[in-house]
Amino acid sequence: MSAIEFLNVNYAYQADTPMATLAVKDFSLKLESGSFTAIVGHTGSGKSTLMAMLDGLLVPTHGSLRVGEVTIDSHADKKTLAKLRKGVGYVFQFPESQLFAETVLKDVMFGPLNMGVSLEQAKEQALTALRSLKLPEDINDRSPFELSGGQMRRVAIAGVLAMHPRVLILDEPTAGLDPQASEDLLNLVNQLHQKGTTILMITHQMEQAARYADHVLVMKQGQRTAFMTPHELFGKPDLLKEAGILPPASVDFANQLVVHGLKLTDEVPLTIEQLADQLADHLKQGGRANG
Numbered sequence: 001m002s003a004i005e006f007l008n009v010n011y012a013y014q015a016d017t018p019m020a021t022l023a024v025k026d027f028s029l030k031l032e033s034g035s036f037t038a039i040v041g042h043t044g045s046g047k048s049t050l051m052a053m054l055d056g057l058l059v060p061t062h063g064s065l066r067v068g069e070v071t072i073d074s075h076a077d078k079k080t081l082a083k084l085r086k087g088v089g090y091v092f093q094f095p096e097s098q099l100f101a102e103t104v105l106k107d108v109m110f111g112p113l114n115m116g117v118s119l120e121q122a123k124e125q126a127l128t129a130l131r132s133l134k135l136p137e138d139i140n141d142r143s144p145f146e147l148s149g150g151q152m153r154r155v156a157i158a159g160v161l162a163m164h165p166r167v168l169i170l171d172e173p174t175a176g177l178d179p180q181a182s183e184d185l186l187n188l189v190n191q192l193h194q195k196g197t198t199i200l201m202i203t204h205q206m207e208q209a210a211r212y213a214d215h216v217l218v219m220k221q222g223q224r225t226a227f228m229t230p231h232e233l234f235g236k237p238d239l240l241k242e243a244g245i246l247p248p249a250s251v252d253f254a255n256q257l258v259v260h261g262l263k264l265t266d267e268v269p270l271t272i273e274q275l276a277d278q279l280a281d282h283l284k285q286g287g288r289a290n291g
């Protein structure tokens with residue numbers, strides 16, 4: 001069974017008023033358990049609204065969605081929404097702005113305690129999550145507000161991971177981080193994916209989608225315009241242009257090489273590293289233009 005299913009979902013803000021905005025329109029999609037989906041699209045295309053429904057922050061105006069065994073529609077009650085949230089972790093944009101407790105450890109323990117686990121168990125889960133984010137143990141008793149921006153981000157993410165979500169949603173998780181901190185964070189997300197967590201990541205950086213996602217969901221005006229592998233998507237320049245998406249620099253560069261008569265391989269490289277490997281191989285073989 002798929003991990004997640006949207007069935008003819010609509011969401012309207014201020015529904016039934018003259019100000020109504022239909023943010024998600026007749027949206028249907030199935031996502032496999034353990035998949036990694038990058039969600040891309042213009043600002044205002046409905047990405048956050050769609051994710052807010054997965055976490056039970058919003059309920060569909062029409063249609064339904066299912067996460068695991070839990071199905072949500074416009075009539076969902078509090079108990080069902082709480083059940084949904086147990087399996088879904090949501091790392092909001094700039095999650096550090098939601099830190100609140102007086103110490104790092106208390107902040108990260110809050111989620112598991114809220115889910116009803118014992119104090120001891122919550123501490124165990126929090127410590128494991130903090131370690132997985134490579135945070136030094138000596139910060140655990142410090143105020144989260146004394147930490148660096150990158151450390152605060154990791155503490156906030158540890159708070160979500162400590163709840164052991166089966167589905168993890170991340171909204172631009174690397175926004176504002178330096179390249180090394182971004183790389184470390186994406187590697188961690190990738191490790192969670194390898195261990196079977198279903199990942200949905202909103203991103204504006206196509207290199208990230210190319211490198212980590214198995215599928216890319218393209219949103220436009222509340223609707224899905226594509227759901228395909230990064231390779232398929234980056235081979236469709238018209239679709240990218242229509243959705244206002246710039247392909248990864250490597251794809252752009254590889255396409256230019258092809259225009260200039262240099263054919264690398266039949267597969268367009270998706271990352272700079274793959275492109276560099278292909279160029280190195282090509283030069284090793286003494287090749288110039290062969291296309």
Ligand SMILES: Nc1ncnc2c1ncn2[C@@H]1O[C@H](COP(=O)(O)OP(=O)(O)OP(=O)(O)O)[C@@H](O)[C@H]1O
Nearest residue numbers: 013014021023041042043044045046047048049050
């Ligand atoms: N609280 C709200 N009240 C009314 N309209 C809203 C509200 N939040 C979002 N919208 C509208 O819903 C539509 C979808 O917004 P949404 O935030 O889901 O898009 P997005 O793709 O996540 O954008 P971004 O990339 O800027 O975060 C937009 O037209 C937006 O103006």
